[in-house]
Amino acid sequence: MSYALQDTATMLRRNLRHAQRYPGLSLGALGMPVVMMLLFGLVFGDTFSAGLGGANGFDYIDFLTPGILLMSIASGTMSPAVAACTDMTEGIVARFRTMAIFRPAFLTGHVLGNVILTIVSLVLVVGFAVLIGFRPTASFGEWLLAGGLLVALTISLTWFAIALGLTSKTPEGASNIVLPISLLLPFLSNTFIPLEAMPSGIRWFAEYQPFTPIIETLRHLLIGTPVDTGTGWLALAWCAAIGIVGYFWAQKSYNKGTVA
Template identity: 85%
Template structure:
């Protein structure tokens, strides 16, 4: 019996099926998803509440300076970065456990498998961002953004989520094991957020670290979020630079993931 032909209706239907598959996996194994929310919440508590006054004093903040306001945009970015471990592990698991070989024998739109990982993680990350914002407000975060600013900030966060997720999926596909995938994303999920302006401004950093923090992708995105949510000063072009980084990461991640996936399924 011949394999049924793929029609124009298959891409959307197959992507929706893969999306449901990944959401069910997230519900069945909630550890990675909860960890993506748990770490930012712990960071908010530790640095925003426990050490908040110390950091505020050390940074020379005046009476109207609230460290929790400075901290929260960076923690939102950290939430996105820590969330890419789940799709990276999921993509690596699919490639190593043979499920992709089974999909190849079926009339499935090939990019749907990866798109399911990306869309599933994007939905979970948006939910986690909303929870982190709500918790930050409970402990003192007071943004003064207009509705338009909130819309722009939300768009930037979603764009970064999709871009980093594609990059995380690409890293997962080149990993030989799920454990390797969980380790290979650590520089993105942990190191880059720490060596950015998440916790302190560029002016307070040692020269070597300041140079790295200034020219890595997370810093202009964080500063743009601070400008949108808190109306803080921002360097000219920082917003466009943030968008450019999101586009660059997303394009590289997408084509790298597709190439690795097609190479792996052809093996």
């Protein structure tokens, strides 16, 4: 166990150093959610608030922030997918295979490195949200539950993104293959507007995709919005399902040592 922990820590340091040396992807993952928060919260916030019932006390910043927190996690999936694909295609994995290294440490280092960067991004988003008017009503326990849900989602999506990256032939392809996670699903959810304000077809898709119950659970925990019974369990079930599929898929692709 001590060797496994040491090897995992070594791989984690390796990934954090790569993030320092090649900051483009990391800065993009950290900065984009903040830009989205400022854009939709300040530039378009009054328009959205008026259209969605601002006259009745609707606070769009409070509504928006939980969705942007999820977007922070989703946008951070590109970096581990590209990094894992790069390692597989450039031959470093073949060198690792010749060394006495705990085999799961390689992928676990990628996951932990991305979790750390994503947590930094989430803290930045919450900080900027508070500066522009976000006023959560969550208790300490509700903050812990919301934080646990965000970390669980980060781990799950990172494993899934790494699995996608390992199946890509090139790093460029890896950056494209995760776009449905990092861009499409967050926008086609209730991040920016409630479900009832969407056209029927898009509303049906948004209602049954994974991100919507997670955002609704975060809103319930952070600002006390009403939520259907079982939504929180559904959010956890989606996190577990995505994480389990991603973990075993990534391990299988890595152990095969080939790029599909």
